[in-house]
Amino acid sequence: MLLYYIDLIGVAVFAVSGALAAGRKRLDLLGVVVIATVTAIGGGTTRDVLLDRHPIFWVADPSYLAVITAAALLTVAYVRWRPPPDKSLRVADALGLAFFVISGARIAQQLELPAISVVVMGVLTGVVGGVIRDVLTTEIPMILRHGELYATAAITGAALFLGLAELGVSSPVPALVGMAVIVALRLAAIVWGLRLPVFSLDRK
Amino acid sequence: MLLYYIDLIGVAVFAVSGALAAGRKRLDLLGVVVIATVTAIGGGTTRDVLLDRHPIFWVADPSYLAVITAAALLTVAYVRWRPPPDKSLRVADALGLAFFVISGARIAQQLELPAISVVVMGVLTGVVGGVIRDVLTTEIPMILRHGELYATAAITGAALFLGLAELGVSSPVPALVGMAVIVALRLAAIVWGLRLPVFSLDRK
């Protein structure tokens, strides 16, 4: 049940981020809906395909696609009414990242996969939607942009979730802590400009 | 049977579009064949992976890859003989889009998936090949280009097919009507410049 709502909210916020990104590219209405949809379903679809979970989460249950379409259309309506704040795309993306990293990690953990696979599955589930959005809208993927703490937030949140769950902390505490840490790290980067040292071929 | 020929013609026209796109990038011959192949198999492969249909359509039946290779090589030969018309890439893409949207929607409809999933599966099956082609050849994805009516054509065609089929119109009429509408809308955009209003963050 928890997972169901995590996924529903996750697709909604990713759909908002997709609609906002598409809005910057002057698409017509159905173009916006398509970009929002692939952004929203990308991560969970990757998770289900990699783990051979069929039917894929959105294929047999129309709620997800209905929520995505509604979120995309409401975003369009809102934006026509008043311009969204500058950072709204990245904040929507941060929420979607948090929901989907934990969703992917939780399913992998319930399958008793090795710890490193749980973390990687969480990270992939969280980042793929945003990568698809950024590639389709020909933006530099957020995970690559300097100082976004994107990978750091995803890996830290997934590892923390897994550690707490393995220590026997009862559900849904590990999931909530994991999501909170991801959102906190991303907002720290977006709002306060928190940075990590970079690895660069140019440095000695 | 109908689906088999739809897919065969679909891969052929998408292979032509891939070969034309690769030709603009000064690739050697086998590079052209690889781009044509991934363009042609991308959409149907996505459809089969998402619906857990194995073996994937081209894996066990060599006809598809043979048709793709032949279409790519014939395109190379033709283009060396005389330059293709300006819009040939987009026209080949429009035909491929029509065939694959209906192929994806039809399979999803036969599986009795929810209506919104039928439409999304059709759209994904139709657009993925062209997106792969455009990303690989570092062009702006057609679905993003201003005024191509790409998403509109795909969604309208898939919905029309589904509506007619659900109303009991006998096969292959719904498929033919759906394909015709997709081609007509895309050609209207390509040839006559038909446009829809755009959604943009810059507008009030």
Added chain:
Amino acid sequence: MLLYYIDLIGVAVFAVSGALAAGRKRLDLLGVVVIATVTAIGGGTTRDVLLDRHPIFWVADPSYLAVITAAALLTVAYVRWRPPPDKSLRVADALGLAFFVISGARIAQQLELPAISVVVMGVLTGVVGGVIRDVLTTEIPMILRHGELYATAAITGAALFLGLAELGVSSPVPALVGMAVIVALRLAAIVWGLRLPVFSLDRK
């Protein structure tokens, strides 16, 4: 057994190429690890998904992800100690290409797929990781760069492997010959600038 080691070495060298590519983009440490990981697992994951092989090679066996993480971190450490040679990314990529083309072709051949499917499966397994790396780091995909002999090397190596195996040459000779030819062709392009005629719309 042979395949297991081919895959282990393949992910290691692709991880090195991913870490080097990420290093050019000034990422933080975990960003480098994520790019290295998706580069390293991309091809084999595509192979396993297309052939419905579950669990995907890295999901249940932690060795692969451990090797990838170690390779990425060692690359970071080495590069901070001394700058890598100019061509190291392309050489690491050439080795990864060779290992994964043969890995994909060998599995497809053992499944007794049609010859053309064996070659395409080998090529896809070999090229997908590098394409993901190049798209994520917003570089022109190597397979598209003028004069890299990328597709030529992959197709020639896969076809040679298949031909020798079908002729009854005993394992692991076909695999070794296939890999050697791929590496030789790629190095010939990288080091000595060997070129093939290109196909271009601009030529008569």
